[in-house]
Amino acid sequence: MARALHAARPLLAVKPVLLADIGEGIVECEIIQWFVEPGARVEEFSPLCEVQSDKASVEITSRFAGVVKKLHYEAGEMAKVGKPFVDIDIQGDVKEEDVGALAPVQALEKETEPKPTQAPVRPPAEETAASQVAILTEHETQSTPKGRGKHATLATPAVRHLSKELSVEISEVNGTGRDGRVLKEDIYKFVERRKAPSAPASATQPPAAAAFTSPERSTTEAQQETPIALTRTQEMMFKTMTRSLSIPHFLYADEVDFTSLVELRGRLNRVLSKSGLSDSQVGKLSYLPFIIKAVSMALYKYPILNARVDVDSANNSKPTLVLRSQHNIGVAMDTPSGLLVPVIKNVGSLNILGIAAELARLQTLATAGKLSPQDMSGGTITVSNIGSIGGTYLSPVVVEREVAILGVGRMRTVPAFSTVPGEEDRVVRRQVCNFSWSADHRVVDGATMARAAEVVRAIVEEPDVMVMHLR
Amino acid sequence: MKSEPMALLCHLGALTRHLTPNITRSRLHSVSSPVPIQVRPYTQNLGRPVQIYRSRSTDPYLNLSIEHHLLQRSHPESTVLFLYTNRPSVVIGRNQNPWLEVNLRALRQGLPQSAAAAPTLVRRRSGGGTVFHDAGNANWSIICPPPAFDRDKHAEMVVRALRGLAGAAARGGKVRVNKRHDIVMDLDVEVGGVETFKVSGSAYKLTRTRSLHHGTCLLSSENLGRVGGLLRSPAEGFIKARGVESVRSPIRNVGLGGDEFADAVVGEFRKMYGDADGREVVVGEEEALANEEVVKGLRELTSPDWIFGQTPLFTFSTHPTEDDPRERPGITHRLPEEFRAQFTVRHGEIQAADLAGLEYHYSVDDASQDVVLSNALVEQRLYYIEDWRSALRQASPVPVDVEGVGEWLNYMF
Numbered sequence: 062m063a064r065a066l067h068a069a070r071p072l073l074a075v076k077p078v079l080l081a082d083i084g085e086g087i088v089e090c091e092i093i094q095w096f097v098e099p100g101a102r103v104e105e106f107s108p109l110c111e112v113q114s115d116k117a118s119v120e121i122t123s124r125f126a127g128v129v130k131k132l133h134y135e136a137g138e139m140a141k142v143g144k145p146f147v148d149i150d151i152q153g154d155v156k157e158e159d160v161g162a163l164a165p166v167q168a169l170e171k172e173t174e175p176k177p178t179q180a181p182v183r184p185p186a187e188e189t190a191a192s193q194v195a196i197l198t199e200h201e202t203q204s205t206p207k208g209r210g211k212h213a214t215l216a217t218p219a220v221r222h223l224s225k226e227l228s229v230e231i232s233e234v235n236g237t238g239r240d241g242r243v244l245k246e247d248i249y250k251f252v253e254r255r256k257a258p259s260a261p262a263s264a265t266q267p268p269a270a271a272a273f274t275s276p277e278r279s280t281t282e283a284q285q286e287t288p289i290a291l292t293r294t295q296e297m298m299f300k301t302m303t304r305s306l307s308i309p310h311f312l313y314a315d316e317v318d319f320t321s322l323v324e325l326r327g328r329l330n331r332v333l334s335k336s337g338l339s340d341s342q343v344g345k346l347s348y349l350p351f352i353i354k355a356v357s358m359a360l361y362k363y364p365i366l367n368a369r370v371d372v373d374s375a376n377n378s379k380p381t382l383v384l385r386s387q388h389n390i391g392v393a394m395d396t397p398s399g400l401l402v403p404v405i406k407n408v409g410s411l412n413i414l415g416i417a418a419e420l421a422r423l424q425t426l427a428t429a430g431k432l433s434p435q436d437m438s439g440g441t442i443t444v445s446n447i448g449s450i451g452g453t454y455l456s457p458v459v460v461e462r463e464v465a466i467l468g469v470g471r472m473r474t475v476p477a478f479s480t481v482p483g484e485e486d487r488v489v490r491r492q493v494c495n496f497s498w499s500a501d502h503r504v505v506d507g508a509t510m511a512r513a514a515e516v517v518r519a520i521v522e523e524p525d526v527m528v529m530h531l532r
Numbered sequence: 533m534k535s536e537p538m539a540l541l542c543h544l545g546a547l548t549r550h551l552t553p554n555i556t557r558s559r560l561h562s563v564s565s566p567v568p569i570q571v572r573p574y575t576q577n578l579g580r581p582v583q584i585y586r587s588r589s590t591d592p593y594l595n596l597s598i599e600h601h602l603l604q605r606s607h608p609e610s611t612v613l614f615l616y617t618n619r620p621s622v623v624i625g626r627n628q629n630p631w632l633e634v635n636l637r638a639l640r641q642g643l644p645q646s647a648a649a650a651p652t653l654v655r656r657r658s659g660g661g662t663v664f665h666d667a668g669n670a671n672w673s674i675i676c677p678p679p680a681f682d683r684d685k686h687a688e689m690v691v692r693a694l695r696g697l698a699g700a701a702a703r704g705g706k707v708r709v710n711k712r713h714d715i716v717m718d719l720d721v722e723v724g725g726v727e728t729f730k731v732s733g734s735a736y737k738l739t740r741t742r743s744l745h746h747g748t749c750l751l752s753s754e755n756l757g758r759v760g761g762l763l764r765s766p767a768e769g770f771i772k773a774r775g776v777e778s779v780r781s782p783i784r785n786v787g788l789g790g791d792e793f794a795d796a797v798v799g800e801f802r803k804m805y806g807d808a809d810g811r812e813v814v815v816g817e818e819e820a821l822a823n824e825e826v827v828k829g830l831r832e833l834t835s836p837d838w839i840f841g842q843t844p845l846f847t848f849s850t851h852p853t854e855d856d857p858r859e860r861p862g863i864t865h866r867l868p869e870e871f872r873a874q875f876t877v878r879h880g881e882i883q884a885a886d887l888a889g890l891e892y893h894y895s896v897d898d899a900s901q902d903v904v905l906s907n908a909l910v911e912q913r914l915y916y917i918e919d920w921r922s923a924l925r926q927a928s929p930v931p932v933d934v935e936g937v938g939e940w941l942n943y944m945f
Contacts, residue, residue, distance in 0.1 A: 094842075094844075113626070113627050113659045116659045116661070116735045116736055117683075118626045118738070119739075137774040347895070347896065347897040347898050348897060349896055395900070395907060397884070420897075424899045424900070424903070446896055449895065449896070449901050471896075471929075472930075474894065494896065
């Protein structure tokens, strides 16, 4: 490990560099932008950042050659002159006059103590970086899969000398040595590739930036593969979906007439807007609370849909159905960090307003990324409003530890024939929406699903029925 | 007319010292004495200890690129003077926010009461605030070694040039450098007392090896009264930005011609640096464009990624937030009652968007639709959005009412 090697040296190589006096008695200035990131190689005079002080825009360059380890400020923060602003792992000689630019010895000694404790904490992060580099070197790719910025490349002085000779930018070369070190062979290979016309410009551009540049690549290029690690959310989704799809699904889809519900909602929202609202109450109802309540009402009739399947590994993998009394209905939400399913607990005990309030609370938390594990746990059945992303029919996937899921498609206006007796030829407007149910076919049969779906449909199409069920 | 002998010199090619006029005599009023003009490529001049350049171009991007090239390539020990005039332009500082400083919609429509083309929007490489350039405004630029750098030194030089000229003296105004290193003119007011007007602003760019100080000088701009509207953004009350904000001051012309100002500044510069018989180099457009580095710089300055994408982080919100608790200005556009919007924009790219209260036609759950629409806006470049109405329409898979909100956002950005 790079870190272990450095710890063995008598002289600490990572030094905090002080922000040089930019003159005119200025004590602090704003960092406008950084030109380097942790891991970037810098040479003497490489631009590090740009700062602004009053009307002066000042370019700060590095006094040392080495690798940037840490930035002490973010862009937009005020940096203090004479205090460390960047840590550099210095790999060249330090000139006498530049020693003063390093933090004084006492500060360095303080650094030695945290170092040993830092070492065990750092390796996991560095390992993933190293393992990512390893993935890189296994595939002979030309792109930089680590996203924006230069990756940390280490090279011996001999290699660096060679790179200067051949006018090669070390940071652009893939290191095949240990920890991603750049070896002489890598330099030679890079030079060859550079001569070859097939070296695309996109090789040195981070893929994120490539998304904005116009496609200038020729169509005769070979297929390029770019391994990217999954985000944490994707990993979770991967595991969950792999488990879920071992459940045999069947799909039951139906078109539901929303016309009556549209009228009811309109009336109720008018009432709500007229009356004075307390803070906890919702100002405007959407259709979702009605749908959720209808599902809960159907679950009283068909409790199997609220159950889960337990496979008892101790007892010969014998499956059991576990019925659950509370209806904890999960509502799938699209958040900045991906699809999440927070849960509205005990819907059976909530009225429409209560469901709406809880829904709003969870939506606000979801957008802010502040859902707690409590909010996400205990679901017994899920409603997925993916109609919000577009799509009329869908085949939703049953969530783990549940046996059924309802996918709500887009609402749309369609022409239909009137059901008023005597007027059956008249064409009327109807608002419809497709409900797509998926269920675990190991325990739920088609007829049960159809009947439950019918109950939900009947309630949604004739919402006044709920009045009959009021206690 | 001084131009004839100059033209003659140009046509005769590179002429040298024996044509040097007697510079010491009355250079401040020397509109008539010819100064040798070099026609060979200006890059050959970069090694001299004292260099003087004038640009023939009025393209602000090109002039700034020439200036940058001079900054990067002139000899490290040299001192350089560069003079240029731009066509009508709004020039923002390196780290400023165009949405905050400029009324972009008004800019596109052009100067009021003027049929001329809309002013050019430019982001320069030096710090400081937003200014308006036109033919009645002169730009001067001094590049020198860092040890010699001083914020007031060359402003004082320009003041000396101004003091000797007829215009300022005739108006009874006194010019001086103020505390902010700007050049101001004190005018005696009829009522008694003195009113101070800004006639020149300065900005600086400091690199490891060179220091640049450039500034403007309002000579005879016709547009002083027309520019105010362009430099006031309707989004001001809604944007909280990092970076430098402009400081507004009342401005005045000194009442001079471009050539006489330029000659006077050159004269003072020569006096200061003992360059009595040095050359003055005129830089033409073609010549500058033939230089690779200038063209590279030019491409950068003209790219939207530079002009708009170099904007530091800012937030835009319709309602007070924790980060920005100011009361918001009233909105005259008709917007849905519950409409709220919040954006975080970094380098011109929308990093976070949170819109709420939009009106959808037939959605099962409006709140989720807001989330979907907001998420669709993330990672879009603010400056690529030409019409918010279509941007919103595209961002929503479900039909949404875009007119009111879209129009208002167009007005903001």
